[in-house]
């Protein structure tokens with residue numbers, strides 16, 4: 486039984502060093518029971534190390550890891566009730582799919598009849614009921630990953646850890662597996678920690694995302710908040726495309742000025758700040774509309790066709806770069822060319838405010 490009122494997982498001031506390298510640096514994090522949590526970061530940011538500390542394959546240099554409020558420091562991996570799925574499936578090649586899935590049950594001394602029943606249920610959960618007798622080489626990458634998933638779930642773990650599990654699959658299969666993983670998670674109500682370097686995968690799947698860099702958790706929030714209100718420059722750039730503009734605060738922080746245009750802020754800001762503008766929030770207008778409220782003069786530098794529209798790279802008249810998306814049917818659609826002068830606009834609700842880089 487797990488206590489639903491306690492976090493399923495707690496990292497408390499967890500640091501892991503390898504010689505001079507600090508792989509995980511002072512991480513504090515609570516994960517709720519039943520939550521789908523994505524750890525997002527580029528290669529080397531410490532994601533796998535954090536998972537291994539939780540699974541018990543590594544020990545923290547400092548701090549502690551708790552499951553349902555109890556420290557697991559002295560608990561060996563096989564007693565932590567954690568299923569793990571890696572990118573490279575790690576199936577036993579000489580065992581059939583059913584034998585691979587049965588393996589954790591055998592290790593735990595589960596009787597043959599119960600084993601057979603549980604293996605059947607696990608293979609059915611991942612839609613592989615008819616492939617139990619196949620060997621890994623006889624299966625596609627997607628099917629092998631399903632076997633690995635069934636093997637991770639067959640002993641009824643409290644927690645499922647997945648380390649870039651879909652990285653080896655092609656795009657179409659990945660989209661399909663993402664949806665299936667969500668279905669399985671809903672069906673089982675299990676807590677999932679999912680490691681990925683792909684921000685769109687994290688956005689599509691997770692209840693909350695933790696962005697990691699240099700061993701630190703930079704921000705933890707739901708996908709919408711992390712996209713609309715990134716807490717710093719790194720997170721803003723890592724999650725989707727954006728422009729970060731240096732602006733001058735005016736009216737005691739109730740607004741800002743950029744290239745002579747004044748904008749108000751929804752919430753006043755007292756410290757030095759920059760603003761984040763997402764390309765879909767920027768609209769372009771003919772330069773003959775120079776009286777447009779809040780409009781900023783810009784020159785088109787580059788136009789990329791995206792199918793659904795165009796990505797336009799602009800340079801503001803003060804030299805700062807700005808990205809805009811122009812969709813079919815928008816003003817100027819079809820008449821965008823490098824060198825053209827335009828007016829760029831965005832609404833005050835569309836910007837996020839960031840502390841200026843390097844400021845305390």
Ligand code: ADP
Pocket residue numbers: 503506507508526527528529530531532533534535
């Ligand atoms: P990620 O999974 O985000 O790519 P890792 O957790 O694998 O990152 O690695 C984080 C950092 O710790 C990297 O600099 C890596 O080289 C280092 N590291 C990880 N494991 C070890 C180890 N066993 N020995 C030495 N350095 C390690």
Ligand code: MG
Pocket residue numbers: 532533534648
């Ligand atoms: Mg890794």
